[in-house]
Amino acid sequence: MADIQLKDLVKSYGPTEVLHHIEGDIQDGEFIVIVGPSGCGKSTLLRMVAGLESVTSGEIAIGGTRVNELEPSQRDIAMVFQNYALYPHMTVRQNMAYGLKIRKLPKADIDRRVEEAAEILEIKQYLDRKPRQLSGGQRQRVAMGRAIVRDPQVFLFDEPLSNLDAKLRVQMRLEIRKLQQRLGVTSIYVTHDQVEAMTLGDRLMVLNGGYVEQFGTPIELYDRPASMFVAGFIGSPAMNFLPVTLDAGTASLPSGHQVSVASGHSGTATLGMRPEHLTADPDGPIAINVDMLEQLGANTLIHGRLDGTEHAITASVPGHAHDGIGNTRRFSIAPDLTHLFDTDTGKRLDS
Amino acid sequence: MLKRVHFPTSLLPYLLVAPQIAITLVFFIWPASQAMYQSFLIEDAFGLGTEFVWFENFEVLMTDSHYLDSFQRTAVFSVLVAALSMGFALILAGFAQRVVRGAMFYRTLLIWPYAIAPVLAGALWVFMFNPTLGIFPYFLEIIGITWNHYLSGNQAMLLVILAAAWKQVAYNFLFYLAAMQSIPNSVIEAAAIDGAGPARRFWTIVFPLISPTTFFLLVINMVYAFFETFGIIHAVTQGGPGTSTTILVYKVFNDGFVGLDLGGSAAQSVVLMALVIVMTVVQFRFVERKVAY
Numbered sequence: 001m002a003d004i005q006l007k008d009l010v011k012s013y014g015p016t017e018v019l020h021h022i023e024g025d026i027q028d029g030e031f032i033v034i035v036g037p038s039g040c041g042k043s044t045l046l047r048m049v050a051g052l053e054s055v056t057s058g059e060i061a062i063g064g065t066r067v068n069e070l071e072p073s074q075r076d077i078a079m080v081f082q083n084y085a086l087y088p089h090m091t092v093r094q095n096m097a098y099g100l101k102i103r104k105l106p107k108a109d110i111d112r113r114v115e116e117a118a119e120i121l122e123i124k125q126y127l128d129r130k131p132r133q134l135s136g137g138q139r140q141r142v143a144m145g146r147a148i149v150r151d152p153q154v155f156l157f158d159e160p161l162s163n164l165d166a167k168l169r170v171q172m173r174l175e176i177r178k179l180q181q182r183l184g185v186t187s188i189y190v191t192h193d194q195v196e197a198m199t200l201g202d203r204l205m206v207l208n209g210g211y212v213e214q215f216g217t218p219i220e221l222y223d224r225p226a227s228m229f230v231a232g233f234i235g236s237p238a239m240n241f242l243p244v245t246l247d248a249g250t251a252s253l254p255s256g257h258q259v260s261v262a263s264g265h266s267g268t269a270t271l272g273m274r275p276e277h278l279t280a281d282p283d284g285p286i287a288i289n290v291d292m293l294e295q296l297g298a299n300t301l302i303h304g305r306l307d308g309t310e311h312a313i314t315a316s317v318p319g320h321a322h323d324g325i326g327n328t329r330r331f332s333i334a335p336d337l338t339h340l341f342d343t344d345t346g347k348r349l350d351s
Numbered sequence: 352m353l354k355r356v357h358f359p360t361s362l363l364p365y366l367l368v369a370p371q372i373a374i375t376l377v378f379f380i381w382p383a384s385q386a387m388y389q390s391f392l393i394e395d396a397f398g399l400g401t402e403f404v405w406f407e408n409f410e411v412l413m414t415d416s417h418y419l420d421s422f423q424r425t426a427v428f429s430v431l432v433a434a435l436s437m438g439f440a441l442i443l444a445g446f447a448q449r450v451v452r453g454a455m456f457y458r459t460l461l462i463w464p465y466a467i468a469p470v471l472a473g474a475l476w477v478f479m480f481n482p483t484l485g486i487f488p489y490f491l492e493i494i495g496i497t498w499n500h501y502l503s504g505n506q507a508m509l510l511v512i513l514a515a516a517w518k519q520v521a522y523n524f525l526f527y528l529a530a531m532q533s534i535p536n537s538v539i540e541a542a543a544i545d546g547a548g549p550a551r552r553f554w555t556i557v558f559p560l561i562s563p564t565t566f567f568l569l570v571i572n573m574v575y576a577f578f579e580t581f582g583i584i585h586a587v588t589q590g591g592p593g594t595s596t597t598i599l600v601y602k603v604f605n606d607g608f609v610g611l612d613l614g615g616s617a618a619q620s621v622v623l624m625a626l627v628i629v630m631t632v633v634q635f636r637f638v639e640r641k642v643a644y
């Protein structure tokens with residue numbers, strides 16, 4: 001059993017508070033991804049769980065036990081670092097065995113575990129090499145191996161794939177996911193890549209400026225983003241935002257047209273529409289002056305401005321589209337696919 | 352492939368290196384060749400006549416028990432100076448790295464001894480250990496140890512070792528600190544997560560990773576102990592009592608300028624020169640290859 005609780009967690013460096021009252025319950029065996037822009041406090045939060053940063057206030061509990069005061073070594077965790085942090089003077093085998101030796105496991109046990117992990121990660125043939133004789137991807141595997149031989153309660157990953165090339169990143173991403181499902185170890189994974197976050201996580205914690213914007217499954221985040229920040233961060237291409245005036249289930253666009261929305265609010269608000277939810281419709285209310293087309297093969301991105309305004313807007317239509325630069329194209333959107341946000345606070349306005 | 356840079360024929364490059372070459376010629380090549388030449392001569396006691404004797408001076412040296420004793424003494428001295436100052440510097444660097452507040456302050460203080468001239472450093476230790484006035488002999492007396500390095504050869508040796516090592520600690524400290532700071536923090540953190548406590552982290556991770564620095568410092572410290580401790584010894588013991596702190600470099604001075612055996616002294620300095628060349632070569636070969644890890 002290794003669930004993790006974060007209770008009212010605060011981190012300050014001197015007078016500056018960088019993490020503000022973080023709350024989160026992580027179930028046993030869950031894969032949690034912490035995602036957010038650079039500098040939002042992802043690494044800091046992870047390192048607090050690891051015990052590498054002190055807790056200013058609040059509590060971290062692993063498996064029901066408060067660990068605030070415990071040393072990293074006493075928390076039964078393993079961590080994979082962005083730069084792998086392998087011991088450069090030790091062979092792959094020694095790297096993986098280091099933690100086990102400290103735990104004074106019998107030699108035969110250590111050998112068996114190292115061999116097993118090497119087998120799983122397909123690094124058996126490199127066991128007697130030094131880290132500097134390995135490629136980035138191989139080092140990454142060794143770092144994973146060093147984590148799994150320990151058989152810890154929790155895995156922590158700090159952007160473990162960001163030094164790999166795009167293709168390897170996709171491959172390793174799948175492997176990490178498979179490995180985690182196979183071992184069933186509770187994991188926290190930090191990344192700033194929203195695609196990585198969406199594909200890996202059972203649940204995502206979106207951090208922004210030290211606040212948790214939303215904590216939920218990828219689908220929840222996509223379907224019901226709790227704030228404009230989450231809405232803009234999750235999904236690619238990013239969601240369109242337009243200032244609107246609401247009145248009895250309709251929103252008046254800056255262009256003067258009306259879009260029906262599933263909301264009873266009135267007054268000004270921000271309307272969010274995902275590009276892939278805009279459907280071409282000759283009578284639709286959303287008129288776009290097309291500036292540029294981006295052909296992606298399966299679909300085409302139409303970049304333009306809302307007719308008569310300078311509001312940038314993007315639509316994604318299936319298939320190829322060739323004509324239209326300089327023309328006006330019209331779109332409509334289903335009311336239940338629209339999102340409304342409070343313009344001042346950025347919070348979602350619920351219907 | 353070597354890339355050749357062609358300068359247009361001009362005086363400028365020669366002018367630019369001229370000062371360096373002049374200094375090397377006047378202060379190194381010329382005296383060194385003089386010493387070489389001297390080492391082949393025997394001068395009579397009154398300095399009236401000299402005789403060219405080829406290697407006789409060297410032959411005498413190799414059978415001179417005083418010289419061989421001095422060789423041994425120098426070996427002990429330099430090994431102890433190197434070990435003491437490097438060991439102490441290593442400990443200091445280990446702690447200095449963990450200091451968060453006021454790190455600059457401590458580091459500056461630790462570097463100061465390096466800026467002190469050897470003779471002054473020696474004088475400092477002479478005062479502290481003066482058998483009648485010094486503070487340390489006073490304390491030692493309390494725990495029943497009588498300190499008089501003017502009488503006890505071993506105590507004198509201990510004192511010059513301490514003084515020489517102390518002076519070199521700052522230099523070693525700087526290099527060790529830099530080496531430790533170049534180890535990525537995450538490697539240390541990974542070891543902490545793996546369950547290694549501070550001491551184990553130091554011995555199994557930090558120490559092996561700074562081994563190239565240790566090797567480099569070892570050579571530097573040996574050279575220092577062999578050659579640059581002259582000032583300290585001159586100020587503290589003048590090679591005495593007897594010859595108990597007369598290391599090779601001091602013996603060169605003593606035999607040449609006090610004993611006026613210029614030929615013998617020159618031969619000794621040629622031997623020393625050969626030693627330093629060997630050490631430098633070893634140093635360069637290994638530094639390039641790095642001590643393997």
Ligand SMILES: Nc1ncnc2c1ncn2[C@@H]1O[C@H](COP(=O)(O)OP(=O)(O)OP(=O)(O)O)[C@@H](O)[C@H]1O
Nearest residue numbers: 013018036037038039040041042043044045191192
């Ligand atoms: N030792 C420190 N002292 C002061 N401020 C710090 C310290 N470490 C981090 N911070 C601040 O805390 C905030 C969060 O840093 P953190 O490293 O957690 O960001 P991150 O989300 O991991 O960013 P990235 O994606 O770039 O790695 C940053 O604003 C940073 O400036």
Ligand SMILES: [Mg+2]
Nearest residue numbers: 042043044158
């Ligand atoms: Mg980070």
